[in-house]
Amino acid sequence: MKIYPGQPYPLGATYDGAGTNFSVFSEVAERVELCLFDEAGKETCFELPEVTALCWHGYLPNVVPGQRYGYRVYGPWNPAEGHRCNPAKLLLDPYAKAVDGEVKWDEAVFPYRFADPEGPLNDADSARFMPRSVVINPFFDWGNDHLLRTPRHETVIYEVHVKGFTRRHPDVPPDLRGTYAGLAHPAAIRYLKRLGVTAVELLPVHQFIHDKELVDRGLRNYWGYNSVSYLAPHNDYAAGLRDGGHLGQQVQEFKQMVKTLHREGIEVILDVVYNHTAEGNHLGPMLSLKGIDNAAYYRLVQDDRRYYRDYTGTGNSLNMRHPHVLQLIMDSLRYWVLDMHVDGFRFDLASTLARELHDVDRLAAFFDIIQQDPVISQVKLIAEPWDVGEGGYQVGNFPPLWSEWNGKYRDTARDYWRGEAQALGEFGYRITGSSDLYALNGRRPSASINFVTAHDGFTLEDLVSYNEKHNEENGEENQDGESHNRSWNHGAEGPSDDPGIRAARDRQKRNFLATLFLSQGIPMLLGGDEMGRTQGGNNNAYCQDNEISWFDWENTDEALLDFTSKLIALRRDHPVFRRRRWFREDGSDVAWFRPDGEEMDGQDWESGFAKSLGMYLNGEAIPTPDPQGNRIVDNSFYLLFNAHHEALPFRLPNRPERGESWVKMLDTAEPLSGEGEPCSAGEEVRVEARSLVLLRRA
8 A cells, every 4th residue: 555645635544435545733843653453453554655744644544533643752761851752652642533442451551650750762563452443434324413502591501421421321222222213313402302411511522531540540530621632522422433333433423412402402522631631740651742742732841851741630731832733632623513513612721821921911822712613603602611720710701702610609609598698799790691790891791601510620519518528439548539518418428318408408409509500690400400409529530430429310319300301491481580681770670678578778788697688680771682683581580588597578679660469489488389379569478587588579
């Protein structure tokens, strides 16, 4: 077989119907070998014949989808200068669109965490221990599928794990459980439709590896924040590969999942990890970027380039200052939108992406490129606005195109409902969209991704059941995970048979859910919270690929599920809870009242001991028309919040312009009764301890 010069772009392996073009970037390489593998593992290598603009490339006729391949890069081995080329190590293509197999850890090949960073070149060949990159078939019948472009203010996000969602689902066939096909199964779709969410936010689906430390402890990397390939869907989630399906099946299966979800009106948002890779620090394994061009791809310590700058807590940080690193990320994002039809992205530890030299910079090159890109700038962009480096907490500081995980919303909601001393003004800002964080740079309430729980931390059930984390099964002596959780066990640590404790916990869960879905901004529900999913107090279940993390469908809390579905439907049916723009300052949109029915003043807002307030939402004053230009008119609502430890009477404001009569819509203390109960202006409404009541103007 003869190799021809081919083309430098696009990077990666591109099948054109007659053969495949291969291209890989390396500024430091002296030569690059393309290595093809047959089904028996026999290796055939070809030296890439051309280098154009630092891209090494070649074209092989008759190489078709399903072909396994990798690279060997010849160049300098000088860790002190940041160079780690080693042709003994087979390398994954950074642009691989599918990967076959897993890393098989071997101390002789990957002296992981034991290597001498100043030692000689390790010449143990890694080929038989490495997964392979795979040439894929790029063709797929999308029909009339397209991005859904659900307006941001109408979006309800469901954060969920592809595997954990259906791994134990009784109505999904066993061979599809825990896969892309399982998520697209009618039983899974029915559940999502019953719940009423508009988007699933999938924990990482880029190809990732299982850390050697975890494998040695009999664990696996469940969450997937350990990427090795930014264009390949993770192969373990492909049902078709389990029964000997063709290589690259994960791509087709992922596309079919997206197409199916789109048909049901559900967007697909990916949690992406562009801040670091699975190769770790100077003691970590060489799997891809390290061996291709370490100094280009990673942030290195300037005075001693054998070491890595680590803003992520994982050992390394990608070098966002290098044009080819930026190109890799942008090519990945465009691929997932244009070829895989995903609707948006949530960027893990996004502050790392904004670091130019050291400090987080709102005008970093990455954001400039996103802003001008005609594809990426048009999809949903969500930042996790922090990292572990100095100055990394950047809630409220991302550019106008972006929404952010609002960590201040989470903390404020948790503190309010457990009765912590805090000014009511903080709570008021959070439930009205956090204008103090987002309004100054032209953003709207949808800039705030509101959440009470997420994959990283307690589930909702555990938030109300544990005071302390219980991560012993992670094998780190319970030293991992957040220690300050703002949780409250209501008098007993863990499961309890005490009826009073169980009732208090159930009420608190309803309080959190009602607050979340009745707040302005975009609500994000942690998958399983609506059914009472517990992780047994583990608040860092990243390595628990087992029943701790998987959904327990047999023990679904149907009452809580119905309550959550009702809340989401209420939000969907009433635009007053999902306004596109901020409340006006003249008080015509929203008004605030003390329990005695008098309007709140500055002193009330600053009081650290006050735990109760009323919030009036004027449905007739929504200033933004619908897309057809029609004026939006909705019901008006009155929310009564009582985080006090005793029941309180709330006197309804006796103001003619606010309406004369009200109807109870929801009571977190009595979710199965009281709905439809009438009450009039000037009357007192009893709000039980630590509960929320929602009234609609009749």
